[in-house]
Amino acid sequence: MTPETFPQMLKGRRNDRGWSQQRLADALCQDSGRATVTRQEVYRWEAGRRVPKFWLPHIANVLGVTREALERAITESCVPQPPTLAELLPGERPVAELSATHRRRVGQSTAERLSARVHALRLADDVLAGHDLVGPAFRELDSAVTLLRESTQTEEVGTALRVAVGELAQIAGWIASDAGRHDQAERTYRLGLSAAREAGDATLAGQLAGSLAYQWSNTHRESDGVELAEAALTEAGDEAPPRARALFWDRVAWAHTKTGNARSAMRALGEAAEALSRHGGEDEPTWLYWVDAGELQVMEARSFTELRRPLRAVPLLNDVLSRYDATHAREMALYLSWLAVAYADANEPEQAANVARRMLDMSTDLGSDRTAERAQVVRMSLEPFRDVPEVREILSAA
The missing domain is CATH 1.20.58 (Methane Monooxygenase Hydroxylase; Chain G, domain 1)
Incomplete structure (x- = not known):
């Protein structure tokens, strides 16, 4: 008897439960606590276009199959080519x-x-x-x-x-x-x-x-963001200038961060740093003028913050902000927002409140939806500390 491939096993176990692809996606979101799996992603798995990694234990939980069985089925499947x-x-x-x-x-x-x-x-x-x-x-x-x-x-x-x-x-x-x-x-x-x-x-x-x-990646299409970021890197090719490769790897890192895939995010950050290390006087487009070690450091810190690793994020962000050009108000407000959230995650509400005050003051009337959205995230991160006077003052003003 021919062993089941992963797409066959996934579709078969889903059908055994009478579930639609959307129902399976909803169950995976509930099991993982992350609302990042879509019906389209389940379709890709069943079509053999993608193989889930982060989601394997959650698939095992909701479908009542062992992770080992899923991994054996994956080895029987054709290795999917990235789109x-x-x-x-x-x-x-x-x-x-x-x-x-x-x-x-x-x-x-x-x-x-x-x-x-x-x-x-x-x-x-x-x-x-x-x-x-x-x-x-x-x-x-x-x-x-x-x-x-x-x-x-x-x-x-x-x-x-x-x-x-x-x-x-x-x-x-x-x-x-x-x-x-x-x-x-x-x-x-x-x-x-x-x-x-x-x-x-x-x-x-x-x-x-x-x-x-x-x-x-930032508008609730996280899985699509991973695919497109990786495809962009592939299309640019190895002949792209080092700073362009560093930028494209940075976006891959952020895409994986938004899906909660820490291992892939850290690998991509390492690739970005390696690419940047090869920069040195080559011809390159003028739009790469802003890509430097500081920008990669910011992405690393943001990834650590999003992945709830504040002890890694805080020193990186403080270092960047200590030498950042204050005329770039939007970027400084965004970086302060990540620092405030990282302090809150580190259970330092007074520090978080002090940084949040700077961020909120700076972002007033900036005309950026990104800073407005981040301001809301900062306030939400402070809510558990409402009893702290410094925090209560900020939340009351908001």
């Missing part, structure tokens, strides 16, 4: 499809001016929040797409224009996401991905897909 970026993000509208009858010819200087405007928008995003920039960002993007579709150019200039549109779509999508416009951000990332692919820029394609993966 490609094209499979995960099908149907982007190619920029090349945008056409017009009357065209004007543009040259390299036009592409260079557009690239400079994109970088200026990035620098503005360092000090301004999403609600302040979303209007100007999308006016710039609309103008760039119009320029591309209503002009003629040499192949070299056309490639440069597509790269600029892709880079502009990435920063505009990031700004839209910061403003809480997640659907608009996703559409924009997909448009940029199309432009990057037409330009043959795999590193930029990885940046756009990784940005969307990061959004998914």
